[in-house]
Amino acid sequence: MFGKTFDTRILPCIFTSANLFFGFLAIIFAMDHHLRSAAGMILLSVLMDSLDGKVARKLKASSDFGKELDSLSDVISFGLAPAVLIYVFVYQNHWPLWGALVSGLFTLCGALRLARFNILCSTDYFVGVPITFAGGFMALLLLFFDRIPWEVYPVAMSVLAVLMVSSLQVPKLGK
Secondary structure, three states: OOOOOOOOOHHHHHHHHHHHHHHHHHHHHHHHHOOHHHHHHHHHHHHHHHHHHHHHHHOOOOOHHHHHHHHHHHHHHHHHHHHHHHHHHHHOOOOOOHHHHHHHHHHHHHHHHHHHHOOOOOOEEEEEEOOHHHHHHHHHHHOOOHHHEEEEEEHHHHHHHHHHOOEEEOOOOOO
């Protein structure tokens, strides 16, 4: 270990792995009905997702492995975790079948959006709303659940699902 050069490509992957871990924790917290903690974990995933890209660009440490790990982490943290969170909060005890459909649609559209992102070569804009925004937005909504009628959640989740797979051009910010 000593005397060898450090491969800087690992640094962005550390942030990406933290993104995935916080997404996993969000699912666990949601299943245990610690909904605000789950939302907080999703927001920490947003932070880690932002940092992995910044670190990769700064160190010129992008790799195919890192890009794949990032997409896999994002589908868990911003597709599945928010879907489980909203399912537990809104649907579990009232309309479980409807909730499974809406939450499943959100996760599926997030995965499709990431698959499309991985094969497109756009540098100035995203095609469709980024999954990080969609998942982070749902987490933020939940943090204010005492001020928002429950009916807003399935509508917001459905609209965001459609926007993720839309052809809407969303400018890239903060690169």
